[in-house]
Amino acid sequence: MSPTADPKANSVVIPIAEDETPPHDKQKQQPEQRQEYSFSSLLHSLLPLLPQVNTRWLIHSAKVGLALVLVSLLYMLDVVHDRLGDNAMWAVMTVVVVFEFTSGATIGKGINRGIGTILGGGLGSSVALLAQEIGGIGKAIVIGASLFIFGGMATYSRMIPSFKKKYDYGAIIFILTFSLIAVTGIRGDHILKIASDRLSAICMGFVICIVISLFIFPMWAGDQLHNSLASKFDKLACSIEECLEDNIKPLDEKKGTQQAYPHGSCLAVLSSKSSDETLANFAKWEPWHGRFGFYYPWNKYLQIGELLRELAAYILSLRECLRSKEEPLRSCAMMDIGDYYRATCILLASTLRELGHNICDMKKSQQSDSILAKFEMTRSELCSTMLVSKLAKLMNRNSGIGGGISSTSIVFLLSVITDKIEVIVKEADELEKLARFSHT
Template sequence: MLGMNSSTVVVLPVVALPIQDGASSPKKNKILSRLISSLLHCLTEMKGIHKHRNLIHSIKVGLALVLVSLLYLLDPLFEEVGDNAMWAIMTVVVVFEFYAGATLGKGLNRGIGTIVGGSLGCSAAILAQSLSQIGKASAIGTSVFVFGAAATYTRLIPRIKKRYDYGVMIFILTFNLVIVSGVRADKVIELARDRLSTIGMGFAVCVSTSLLIFPVWASDELHSSTASKFNKLASSIEGCLEEYFKGIEEKKDNQSETSFNACKSVLHSKSTDESLANFARWEPWHGKFGFSHPWHKYLQIGDSLSELAASILSLKGCLQSHQQPTPVLMRQHSIKKPCEAVASQLVYTLRELGDSIINMKRFSPAVLIVAKLQLSRIELSEAVLPCMLRTLPDDDGFAMAGFVFLLMEMVDMVEKLAKEVEELADYAGFPQQLKYPDLW
């Protein structure tokens, strides 16, 4: 080959391989099935997108900042807005929140506060320009004092502070900036118009990014967290009864203790629920939730759940107290069966109420649930008659009475919860789910 001339042409034999259609089609079908299965897998994984919400939120904020930075980067846009583009960037940084409702509410507060504050500031600045130098300074100072003090007082009202605190703060800021800058600037109206337009651009970028790209709804968060609290408290009641009637030898061997972390989380969730309810009121119609969904009922249910969680936590004293009846057989034969019957009814009712909320269906009417709970409470009260308690020592009798009293208090609280869930179903229009109630 090394001695071969450059003009030498080497012809290699070409072997034609037969194409088997029957063998290639199964391969194509296999590839197609794999593609379909991978696509379905991706679609199912989208349901668990909430596990990566922090990462997605960070990407959304970065994307919004890139979009709004085009006002500076592109010459045609910069020639239109100029240095006022910084207000759009500030709007994205300040307004963009984790939940879509929080972003929308904060953006609307910022927009309304800017419009009202800018309008009043321009009007006051224009009127002050017709006065003398001393009169102009006096008019502007008086306007700043009156509007600033009035807006600050309004901001301290609890109802205003809960939903419109940010808007009132932006009003104070915009009013002062416009009226003070109007003293030295000739074109006050143009200045306010340019700033308002750039703030509107930033708001539009925030809302479109937050609502269109994997939105995180505060309403879904509040709805699911409220329903999950019922199951948490039901599991805690089961653990309490199991721990209370456990034998002394089992306690020494297993050293098991009831976990009250779920009850503590329910107690400490009030501020979070209030924030989620406030954000949910700003959210548009989506999924199962409309504009007039009764979010205030979720807060009422949350308060009742906190009371029930506090009662469950008080059982911790009964479990850890040394004054409980030492003869385990005495405790088991006297109140074990009625207490377990009440506890099972409480657990069943709580889980049914939680399922009713999460599925947005009516399962059993509150009247039927209350009747079952009252019957179980009567059976429990008959099991601990005063004559039975007199047969026990004073300490044992009082300890058993305290435990039974807490259970009966829980029955009243669950009855209240059943009525509140039914009111929520009435306000939200839950459809009736056909389900035959369990018989005693």
């Protein structure tokens, strides 16, 4: 084609029907319909999530929302606003920072906030009044020195572990309130009124939080700690039963299910230390509810939980020993100690499950003496001369010493687990006496 040729000569024209429009034009003409479809699709995508909603979280969210509504209504009242002024907003701040998931945590933070506000406000007012009396350059010196001394002392107290567990939030509020009142007093008047108004607003917010937390679907930290301790026994019992199943299954079946049993139960017990200590701290703030009275032995729960974590570590070691790569040596070893192994695992698992049920139902065990007697017999069987001779024969029969070492490790771990559970039985019996469990 020559350069001067008409380009339209070789072009192809596709006719468009009258009722047809380009796709982008259709999108421009139907924006509302597309929005409707997206909204309905959003609803359909949210419907499957409804069964997964945590009811307890939903209740807590509704309680916080109710507390915010009530405290905001108080702020809107002319009587409250005329009395407190803008300091009434401290009631809203109190609800936001104090309202926690459990009643014990709410009470603990509220009391800490009240004590910190009283001490910080009182001391800050005294320092501000003293600074105003001195006047001149002495005012800045007094304010600066007091902030350095009391702020540093409060910060140092937060580093003490025993103080930090219960009163860390109170120390923070003390530093904040003391600094605000003291600094405000440099250029402001009516220092005592400002401090009292803020304290009144904080008390109003705290009262609203306590009433809603205690009387509307209360969630107790003590109940959570109690149920958590009882569930640990069942988890460890299941782990021991899995160790027994590993021994019973044939070799080819084990290879197919080597990863079928995760260590989730034992790992969950091992990682429960922080949550247990937090729940125990909150539970000590809670009032009498149900069968959990004042001075309930929550520290005993922590002691038993620590023993259960040690037991979980030994159970994990036993499972790894049972799943040794030297499968023929391990299978040969289990042929000689299989009866002892099975009997011991059944006893340990049943004992743990019974202890967990008794603690969950808060019932006294009727067979603690017989259980201890069985443990004594089991220990003597594990350490008997007959078992030692079998291990010696096993070591002589194998060309190497791997099978003997595997058997010795299994017997040793079983013996340690037996001793640890025996200690737990005694601690659980002491808990029954301190907590006054019922006989039925």
